[in-house]
Every structure is written in structure tokens, then in C-alpha cells.
Amino acid sequence: MKKSCLEIVQSKCEKCTACALGKTRKNIVFSDGNPETAKIVLIGEAPGEMEDESGKPFVGRAGQLLNDFLAEAGISRDEDLYIINTVKCRPPQNRVPEDSEKAECRKFLNAQVDIINPRAIILCGATALKSFVNLDKKQTISKVRGQWMTINVDGKDYKAMTIFHPSYLLRNHSLDEGSPRRLMKEDLKNIKDTILPDVNHFEDNKVEFINKELATV
Numbered sequence: 628m629k630k631s632c633l634e635i636v637q638s639k640c641e642k643c644t645a646c647a648l649g650k651t652r653k654n655i656v657f658s659d660g661n662p663e664t665a666k667i668v669l670i671g672e673a674p675g676e677m678e679d680e681s682g683k684p685f686v687g688r689a690g691q692l693l694n695d696f697l698a699e700a701g702i703s704r705d706e707d708l709y710i711i712n713t714v715k716c717r718p719p720q721n722r723v724p725e726d727s728e729k730a731e732c733r734k735f736l737n738a739q740v741d742i743i744n745p746r747a748i749i750l751c752g753a754t755a756l757k758s759f760v761n762l763d764k765k766q767t768i769s770k771v772r773g774q775w776m777t778i779n780v781d782g783k784d785y786k787a788m789t790i791f792h793p794s795y796l797l798r799n800h801s802l803d804e805g806s807p808r809r810l811m812k813e814d815l816k817n818i819k820d821t822i823l824p825d826v827n828h829f830e831d832n833k834v835e836f837i838n839k840e841l842a843t844v
């Protein structure tokens with residue numbers, strides 16, 4: 628049901644040229660994940676070059692790093708998450724999308740969140756955070772990340788947490804206490820324990836594995 632509703636939104640998005648990004652894109656980057664099982668919507672910034680080529684969000688080195696962190700936290704990218712960006716088309720030279728572009732594209736994001744109706748939203752990086760929260764001058768992503776908050780998407784409140792963008796973590800390798808990578812692990816563990824306490828993919832996989840191993844017994 629969710630899938631067929633999203634297909635209608637996607638077909639409209641594929642024809643969209645409402646902002647300048649529509650003129651230079653190769654592909655729209657609509658989403659990734661299983662809409663029928665996703666419990667969390669993760670919102671990133673914008674498609675980059677590889678995303679524009681593949682039509683899929685968070686691929687390449689940053690995407691792989693995100694996958695590694697998710698797997699370690701016990702969050703399934705394919706089953707637990709529905710991944711989108713603040714804009715569906717790649718900004719030239721990977722610049723930050725402009726407010727007017729994000730505003731123009733918001734109708735698609737709003738529809739996707741409404742259809743998925745997630746238990747929580749992850750704001751991945753400063754651009755996603757600033758799209759939903761008015762920060763004062765003293766607030767930075769480093770101060771806001773890891774805190775549960777309520778954000779409003781098209782008139783409806785959702786539980787949300789901000790995490791670092793994996794592109795930032797590619798430039799910060801330390802795993803020392805208080806380092807961005809260590810904080811990312813802590814934040815994802817918090818999200819898993821708070822939002823997905825009833826989901827245990829390890830146990831699911833183990834049962835499947837045992838069944839396969841004993842299939843002929």
C-alpha cells in the first residue's frame with residue numbers, strides 16, 4: 628500500500644523541473660529502503676555525483692561508511708530505514724542546496740514522510756538539521772546531535788535526532804572518547820535502543836541460518 632502511494636509521488640518527482648536542479652540532474656534520487664517495513668526516515672543533504680549516476684542515496688565512500696555504522700548498531704538499512712534527501716536532484720559541484728530549492732522540493736519529502744509515518748526521523752548532517760530546526764548562533768550540529776527533539780513535518784510532529792553526516796566522518800578518523808566517530812556510534816546505539824527495541828536482526832538471521840543448516844535433517 629505504502630509502496631504504491633510512493634510510486635505515484637515518484638512518478639511526479641521524475642517529471643519535476645520546479646527548480647534549477649532539475650535542469651542538470653541525470654537521475655532523481657528518490658529514496659532507498661523498504662517502505663513497508665521502515666520504522667525510521669533518515670534525511671540527508673542532497674545527491675552527489677555517484678547518487679546522481681545511480682539514482683540511489685548514500686552510495687560511494689560516505690554511503691559505505693554509513694552502512695558500516697548502521698550495521699554495527701544493529702540497524703538494517705534495507706528493512707528499518709527509508710532514506711531520502713532534502714532535495715531529489717544533485718546540486719552542481721555538490722554545493723549545498725539553496726533554501727529556495729529545498730522549499731520547492733519539500734512537497735515530495737512531506738509526502739514521503741506522511742506515507743511512511745515513521746516512529747522517528749534521523750536528520751543526517753547540518754543541512755538536514757537546518758531544514759527543520761531554527762538554530763540560534765550558539766547552536767552547532769556538534770551541540771545538537773544526539774539529543775531527542777520533536778520536529779514538525781507538514782503539520783505533524785515526529786520524534787527526531789540529529790547525527791553527523793558520514794562525509795564529515797570520512798575526514799575524522801579518531802575513535803577516541805568524544806570523537807565524532809565515537810559519538811556517531813553512541814547516537815545510533817541510542818536510536819536503535821529507543822526506536823527499535825523490538826527488532827533483533829541478529830536473532831532473525833540466526834534462526835534463518837539454523838533452519839538452513841538443518842534443512843536436510
Ligand code: SF4
Nearest residue numbers: 643645646649716732
Ligand atoms: S530538486 Fe526537487 S524541486 Fe528541484 S527539480 Fe528536482 S525534484 Fe523538482
